[in-house]
Amino acid sequence: MTSPYTDPNRVNPVPTGRVGDPYSPQVTPTATQEELQKEASYARYQAEDRSLGEIAGDLFDNASTLIKQEVELAKAEAKDSASKAGKGVGMFAGAGVTALLGMIAVTLALWWGIAILIGSDTDPALGWSGVIVALIWFVIAAILALVGKKEFEKMRGLKQTTQTVKKIPNAAAGNEEKNR
Secondary structure (H helix, E strand, C coil): CCCCCCCCCECCCCCCCCCCCCCCCCCCCCCEHHHHHHHHHHHHHHHCCCCHHHHHHHHHHHHHHHHHHHHHHHHHHHHHHHHHHHHHHHHHHHHHHHHHHHHHHHHHHHHHHHHHHHCCCCCCCHHHHHHHHHHHHHHHHHHHHHHHHHHHHHCCCCHHHHHHHHHHHHHHCCCHHHHC
16 A cells, blocks of 8 residues: 555655645655656766767667667577478478378279279279279369469469559659659
């Protein structure tokens, strides 16, 4: 529980007396943190004995150091992400190979099942059942190709990038108004 006399924004909170009460101590409140920081900043400014060129040089050096550090951080993060992506791609490749082997097994089972349905248990029609299974796979491939073709037709390239790249020569020449 906080006291009604404390102000969290004050550095040294002290009770202030009631105005006009001769028996109540009249204490002026102390400076806030913000006021103290402004005073300290101004004092540092007054104590500076450097030229504007030196300050600008320090600014550019600090900016250069910051950019170098950001690039190094980006490299480290990219390396970590690439490592994780590589592991993920490997797992997807393994899943793809496993799915392909499963599809081969299903295809063989379907081939034998149709062969027994067309022929008999003792004399399965393997040739015709193979043709039927192949036709099923060709129909699936044709459907996937048509869906893929429709998706490619929806693709219109990099519209926004193309538009902004066309604006670069005018912007570089200082004729930005021609881009509007």
